[in-house]
Amino acid sequence: MSSHVRWLIFILLLALFCVWVALPDTQGIHIDTDGDGTSDLSLNVQQNLGLDLVGGLRVLLQSQLPPDAFTQEDLRTTANNVTRRVNALGVGEATVQIQGNNRILVELPGVQDPQQAIDTIQRTALLEFVDFGGLSAQAQQLVGRKILTTEQVLIQEQRQANTPETTLAPSAETSPESPEAANNGETPPAVEEQALLNPATGQPFQTVMTGAGLQAAAAGITQDGRWEIQFELTAEGGKVFGPFTGSRIGQPLAIVLDGIVLSAPSIQAQLDTGGVITGSFTEQEAKTLALQLRSGALPIPLEVISSETVGATLGQESVNLSIRAGVIGVFIILAFMTINYRVPGAAASLALLVFILLNMALFKLIPITLTLPAIVGFLISIGSAVDGNILIFERLREELRANKDIDAAVTEGFARAWNSIRDSNISTILISGVLFLFGQTPGASVVSGFAVTLALGLMLNLFTAIIVTRTFLYVLLAIFKKPAETRKWLMGI
Amino acid sequence: MFTIVEKRRWYFLFSSLIIIPGIIIMIYSVATTGRLFRLSIDFEGGSIFELRFTEAGADESGLRAVFTEFGDDNPLIQQLGQAGEYRWSVRTGFHSETETRQIQERLDILAPLDRDALRVENVSATIGQEVTQAAFVAVLVAAVIVTGFIILAFRQVPDAFRYGVCAILAMLHDVLIVSAIMSLMGLLFGWEVDALFLTAVLMIVGFSVQDTIVLFDRIRENIPKFLGEPYETIVNRSILETIHRSLTTQINVFFVIIAIMLFGGESIKQFVFILFAGLLAGSYSSIFIAVPLLVSWEKGEIPFVNRRRDLQTAEAEI
Numbered sequence: 013m014s015s016h017v018r019w020l021i022f023i024l025l026l027a028l029f030c031v032w033v034a035l036p037d038t039q040g041i042h043i044d045t046d047g048d049g050t051s052d053l054s055l056n057v058q059q060n061l062g063l064d065l066v067g068g069l070r071v072l073l074q075s076q077l078p079p080d081a082f083t084q085e086d087l088r089t090t091a092n093n094v095t096r097r098v099n100a101l102g103v104g105e106a107t108v109q110i111q112g113n114n115r116i117l118v119e120l121p122g123v124q125d126p127q128q129a130i131d132t133i134q135r136t137a138l139l140e141f142v143d144f145g146g147l148s149a150q151a152q153q154l155v156g157r158k159i160l161t162t163e164q165v166l167i168q169e170q171r172q173a174n175t176p177e178t179t180l181a182p183s184a185e186t187s188p189e190s191p192e193a194a195n196n197g198e199t200p201p202a203v204e205e206q207a208l209l210n211p212a213t214g215q216p217f218q219t220v221m222t223g224a225g226l227q228a229a230a231a232g233i234t235q236d237g238r239w240e241i242q243f244e245l246t247a248e249g250g251k252v253f254g255p256f257t258g259s260r261i262g263q264p265l266a267i268v269l270d271g272i273v274l275s276a277p278s279i280q281a282q283l284d285t286g287g288v289i290t291g292s293f294t295e296q297e298a299k300t301l302a303l304q305l306r307s308g309a310l311p312i313p314l315e316v317i318s319s320e321t322v323g324a325t326l327g328q329e330s331v332n333l334s335i336r337a338g339v340i341g342v343f344i345i346l347a348f349m350t351i352n353y354r355v356p357g358a359a360a361s362l363a364l365l366v367f368i369l370l371n372m373a374l375f376k377l378i379p380i381t382l383t384l385p386a387i388v389g390f391l392i393s394i395g396s397a398v399d400g401n402i403l404i405f406e407r408l409r410e411e412l413r414a415n416k417d418i419d420a421a422v423t424e425g426f427a428r429a430w431n432s433i434r435d436s437n438i439s440t441i442l443i444s445g446v447l448f449l450f451g452q453t454p455g456a457s458v459v460s461g462f463a464v465t466l467a468l469g470l471m472l473n474l475f476t477a478i479i480v481t482r483t484f485l486y487v488l489l490a491i492f493k494k495p496a497e498t499r500k501w502l503m504g505i
Numbered sequence: 506m507f508t509i510v511e512k513r514r515w516y517f518l519f520s521s522l523i524i525i526p527g528i529i530i531m532i533y534s535v536a537t538t539g540r541l542f543r544l545s546i547d548f549e550g551g552s553i554f555e556l557r558f559t560e561a562g563a564d565e566s567g568l569r570a571v572f573t574e575f576g577d578d579n580p581l582i583q584q585l586g587q588a589g590e591y592r593w594s595v596r597t598g599f600h601s602e603t604e605t606r607q608i609q610e611r612l613d614i615l616a617p618l619d620r621d622a623l624r625v626e627n628v629s630a631t632i633g634q635e636v637t638q639a640a641f642v643a644v645l646v647a648a649v650i651v652t653g654f655i656i657l658a659f660r661q662v663p664d665a666f667r668y669g670v671c672a673i674l675a676m677l678h679d680v681l682i683v684s685a686i687m688s689l690m691g692l693l694f695g696w697e698v699d700a701l702f703l704t705a706v707l708m709i710v711g712f713s714v715q716d717t718i719v720l721f722d723r724i725r726e727n728i729p730k731f732l733g734e735p736y737e738t739i740v741n742r743s744i745l746e747t748i749h750r751s752l753t754t755q756i757n758v759f760f761v762i763i764a765i766m767l768f769g770g771e772s773i774k775q776f777v778f779i780l781f782a783g784l785l786a787g788s789y790s791s792i793f794i795a796v797p798l799l800v801s802w803e804k805g806e807i808p809f810v811n812r813r814r815d816l817q818t819a820e821a822e823i
Binding site: 064067071072074127130134316317318319320321322323324325326329330333334336337338340341342344345348349352384385388391392394395396398399402403406436438439440442443446447449450451452453454455456458459462463 | 704762
């Protein structure tokens with residue numbers, strides 16, 4: 013008996029933990045022992061919702077160049093560029109993944125303006141060397157900030173000249189909304205940061221040269237062990253960069269990627285063919301900067317090969333409908349089990365609630381992104397979760413009808429449960445595996461959501477249908493022993 | 506004692522009454538549209554626009570005009586929901602992002618578009634081909650797994666081949682029914698076979714085989730227990746022993762599925778409906794197709810198979 017009590021305590025604690033995790037407001041635990049502002053122990057529990065539930069944008073980009081025209085590192089660099097831009101949009105759960113050898117998948121759940129997002133992603137990186145002359149003290153303060161340059165102004169003008177008139181209206185509409193978005197405190201400040209003008213002149217900063225003038229860039233280590241970035245210029249670049257640097261020795265020069273100042277070293281010498289950027293770089297910083305320089309010099313042009321845009325309202329409606337369907341379905345099962353099997357049915361219903369909590373907690377902990385098909389998979393797993401219990405209870409009934417006493421009948425009922433439940437789920441789990449693999453194809457990703465939640469539910473069911481139900485049944489029987497023995501209908505006969 | 510398998514001819518007749526018209530529908534579909542099913546953009550590539558306008562003004566011809574402007578000769582336009590909801594679904598060829606945006610702006614002129622309730626999906630032909638290939642692989646792998654599963658389940662049984670074939674025939678019965686339904690719905694309501702349809706079919710296959718195996722297992726266990734009883738009696742007994750459990754477990758899944766069909770969102774209704782129909786067929790076919798087939802085989806009623814066997818025995822006797 014004591015083992016049942018131990019199980020009961022364990023199950024109740026587990027259920028409590030799951031309730032806490034599954035509560036929509038739970039953000040997780042973040043413990044910061046040394047007070048440096050970053051968590052030393054962190055458990056993130058936020059439910060990721062798929063595009064169809066939260067709205068947003070999913071876009072699969074493919075290189076327009078053949079795969080042998082670039083290296084995997086170029087692709088990573090391009091993906092990094094995309095990540096940086098996507099982050100600048102201030103979307104919460106943005107993900108950027110490299111797929112295969114020439115694709116990048118971007119998911120922006122909850123993004124407000126999908127079209128703008130696609131534009132931002134697809135634009136090739138703009139790397140600029142910008143004149144910071146006369147800003148000696150302020151130059152370093154501008155690192156990491158967004159600035160407006162003459163080159164950006166030029167590109168903006170060209171873009172507007174090329175766009176048909178109709179598109180101007182929506183973009184004019186969206187810009188006034190932007191400051192509001194920044195004010196509600198959820199969006200990172202970088203998003204809507206106003207591009208700064210040159211404080212010395214009040215005009216956009218002067219672009220000296222764009223990334224087109226760069227031939228190559230690499231991180232290297234100096235003889236005294238410091239990291240630096242070596243770069244080479246193209247002939248064209250040298251023609252511009254040489255005279256400029258020659259006339260500005262001692263002045264700062266900014267390296268700007270997509271409007272963000274990456275670094276502002278000062279010019280040491282006239283650079284006609286290339287040079288080095290020195291500073292107090294760590295290895296990581298040096299490599300990143302070199303990568304960013306190269307990415308400006310060698311971007312992979314990307315084309316959209318599939319995309320999905322879902323409006324936010326649509327997503328919310330789907331969430332509401334799914335919750336309603338789920339609640340109704342579960343309620344019917346609970347009622348059916350309790351009416352059909354009485355006390356054992358009540359134990360199974362309690363176990364089913366634990367099963368649901370456990371699933372919901374694991375969706376957050378693993379984490380599993382919930383989509384509509386994923387919810388269907390989960391709901392079907394709820395339907396088959398009681399399958400195991402039914403196997404057990406039918407057996408229990410047979411034993412009780414043969415006039416065994418309750419304890420013996422219960423023991424007998426659970427005796428072969430494990431094998432039969434495993435056997436009756438195995439083909440579905442195997443098929444789920446096939447479906448999961450099928451869902452790895454970018455175009456069929458909805459399928460994997462369904463397969464994952466279904467398989468997870470079926471596997472958890474091995475635990476809940478047997479151990480949890482048995483524990484609850486023993487506890488209920490301990491409480492209702494007398495009535496259960498005298499009134500057989502309580503045991504479902 | 507109930508007599509179940511004794512009425513097997515009726516079950517075969519009943520299933521034929523569903524499957525034969527189903528096959529005719531599929532043939533009709535191939536004859537008129539050139540294919541068995543309508544394929545969704547998942548497989549074919551293309552774009553789908555799910556639109557909601559905030560007020561009246563957009564009608565089918567208006568929508569058609571807009572899409573024709575963007576090079577779609579024959580967009581598939583369907584009204585969704587009730588008339589007062591101004592919801593439409595338009596299926597077209599593949600559009601780039603830029604075109605997608607221009608199309609929306611043109612649609613805005615017809616009637617104001619609710620952009621928060623918009624769904625646009627663009628799938629290029631490349632991705633469609635990949636999904637198609639992956640689908641074939643998935644079907645192949647599933648077939649191998651199911652066959653392997655059946656072989657494993659009956660590995661030590663006499664006449665294992667017979668059990669296996671009957672289980673597979675019952676499964677094909679379910680797949681045929683679901684395919685016929687899909688073909689019919691495609692002709693009537695423009696339903697399209699997408700990645701989720703394939704998912705439903707594979708699930709149905711899994712459930713169907715599982716169900717049959719549980720039943721066959723019981724028959725196998727009961728044969729030595731009730732030696733001397735007629736085969737049909739043993740089989741009837743096995744069905745009765747498992748039917749209760751089989752129905753009760755299915756019922757719970759059906760509760761959930763019906764709840765989703767009635768109260769869940771529109772976009773998964775098709776998937777859930779197919780799943781429902783398939784599981785229903787699967788439960789039916791285990792009892793009323795797989796087992797009766799087994800009995801018919803045992804009693805030598807299957808014309809082609811049994812005649813050949815008679816010949817073999819005859820030869821052996823000579």
